[in-house]
Amino acid sequence: MASTPQRSVEELAARLERRQLLPPPAKRRLIRRRAGASQQDIAAAVGVHRETVSRWERGERSPRGVHVDAYLAVLTRLEEFA
Structure with missing residues (x-):
């Protein structure tokens, strides 16, 4: 099932937002x-x-896709132990 353009835009925005939380x-x-x-x-x-x-960790790459989440x-979770 193909995504609608609006849904695709919202999904992209959500992914980019999560990446900024790193x-x-x-x-x-x-x-x-x-x-x-x-x-x-x-x-x-x-x-x-x-x-x-x-x-x-060296800043050479950034996680993408499901790896960001x-x-x-x-x-x-680790911050709770740090």
């Missing part, structure tokens, strides 16, 4: 380290490779 790369690393999690732990929780998490959820 902390800056250095803070992502700090949250992970303070919580005592490894990059591999994060990668497994989000469903990506460890190197991908490393790139996100998963990564944001992990970071938010």
Whole structure:
């Protein structure tokens, strides 16, 4: 089933909004380290490779698609331990 143009615009806006909620790369690393999690732990929780998490933490790449939501959820949960 194809999306209507309005729905597509709203979905895009929602994805971009969630991406803006991500902390800056250095803070992502700090949250992970303070919580005592490894990059591999994060990668497994989000469903990506460890190197991908490393790139996100260095600011070389940004999560996209479903990974934005998963990564944001992990970071938010880890902040409770940090």
